[in-house]
Amino acid sequence: MKKTVRDIEVKDRKVIVRCDFNVPLKDGIITDDTRITAALPTIRYLMDNGAAVILMSHLGRPDGNADMKFTLEPVAKRLSELLEKKVIFASSPLVVDENIRKQADTLKPGQVMLLENVRFRKEETKNDSKFSKELASLADIFVNDAFGTAHRAHASTAGIASYLPAVSGFLIEKEIEFLGNAVENPVRPFVAIMGGAKVGDKISVIDNLLKKVDTLIIGGGMSYTFYKALGYEIGTSILDEASIDLADDLLKKASLSGVKMMLPVDVVCGKEFKNETDTLICGSREIPADMMGMDIGPETVELYKEQIESAGTVVWNGPMGVFEMENFARGTYEIARALSESDAVTVIGGGDSAAAVEQFGLADKMTHISTGGGASLEFLEGKELPGVAVLEDK
Numbered sequence: 001m002k003k004t005v006r007d008i009e010v011k012d013r014k015v016i017v018r019c020d021f022n023v024p025l026k027d028g029i030i031t032d033d034t035r036i037t038a039a040l041p042t043i044r045y046l047m048d049n050g051a052a053v054i055l056m057s058h059l060g061r062p063d064g065n066a067d068m069k070f071t072l073e074p075v076a077k078r079l080s081e082l083l084e085k086k087v088i089f090a091s092s093p094l095v096v097d098e099n100i101r102k103q104a105d106t107l108k109p110g111q112v113m114l115l116e117n118v119r120f121r122k123e124e125t126k127n128d129s130k131f132s133k134e135l136a137s138l139a140d141i142f143v144n145d146a147f148g149t150a151h152r153a154h155a156s157t158a159g160i161a162s163y164l165p166a167v168s169g170f171l172i173e174k175e176i177e178f179l180g181n182a183v184e185n186p187v188r189p190f191v192a193i194m195g196g197a198k199v200g201d202k203i204s205v206i207d208n209l210l211k212k213v214d215t216l217i218i219g220g221g222m223s224y225t226f227y228k229a230l231g232y233e234i235g236t237s238i239l240d241e242a243s244i245d246l247a248d249d250l251l252k253k254a255s256l257s258g259v260k261m262m263l264p265v266d267v268v269c270g271k272e273f274k275n276e277t278d279t280l281i282c283g284s285r286e287i288p289a290d291m292m293g294m295d296i297g298p299e300t301v302e303l304y305k306e307q308i309e310s311a312g313t314v315v316w317n318g319p320m321g322v323f324e325m326e327n328f329a330r331g332t333y334e335i336a337r338a339l340s341e342s343d344a345v346t347v348i349g350g351g352d353s354a355a356a357v358e359q360f361g362l363a364d365k366m367t368h369i370s371t372g373g374g375a376s377l378e379f380l381e382g383k384e385l386p387g388v389a390v391l392e393d394k
Ligand code: ADP
Pocket: 195, 196, 197, 198, 201, 219, 220, 221, 222, 238, 293, 294, 295, 317, 318, 319, 320, 321, 322, 323, 324, 349, 350, 351, 352, 353, 354, 373
């Protein structure tokens, strides 16, 4: 168990918090402030408990340059509105300099300041010790609350912890609790549902989950690489050629370890990769040469729903089909709905799966939706995330 802000005295201390304010921007306007609102509980807790709060984050990929297209100023404004309190925007192309140090020095308990985009400094992504020290010099305590970048060892996510007591914020605490418990302490039967475009990206996740789950369900674009490994014809379906052998290994591992591994038994095919196209529902071995599998079929939906209905825990990563196109969204929708109606612990990881659940309006019916795409995948791979590893143990 990692220490959290609750386990450390923050009164009259300066606390530097790594947030994930990597919000989508269009012409300098924030188009979705979910990540900012998600950070509020930790910020409010620190303010209410008498800490002076210094926030830092990255935004986009300025690649080590002070590219003002990626300034965090709009985030400071939005944050001020949400907190109903002025957030001091500590603007410096160097992120930390003499002037910023003075501003941090005079920051009072209950006040909040936001540093400029940490990726304005090329040292950030190199986990450079000098930049880590500069950041650490502003504060007495480091709080990591950016789960989305916890799989990266950067100066603001990992390096800084060498120079300050380090604890987690509420977001990371929640991620560790739900992802960690789902995988290490699952209520059984434990069902994992894997989908998405490429198997290659997810081989190690499947490999790790095979050691933990009772049932492994496959859907989405990765199904066709498994079909290929089994010798089926897959028409023009998406194929991850380089992963055919690995897919074959996974099928063998599953049967050796007694995990029930399920592939779609029927497929919704499309002639072209677009919404308005000729479609056909066929068995998994009957995909025509000139068509591609774009969703799981209705029979598969029923079989997968049965597994979900009797599950104790379901971890889901990766859509069942091309859910962005209405005509191929049904499989993903039906699985999402089954999850929303189930009594099981339901955990969603992966950016597109989370977006799908959100799009269907079912997000609040899930036990937990992970905010970290890559980070949640690495967690499911059983890897220790650098940004979590550096935090103090309880
Ligand atoms: P996540 O972000 O949840 O981890 P991925 O990024 O792995 O998921 O995969 C999501 C993408 O997979 C979606 O854009 C979806 O359109 C695509 N996809 C799903 N099924 C298919 C398919 N049969 N053919 C092509 N692409 C697919």
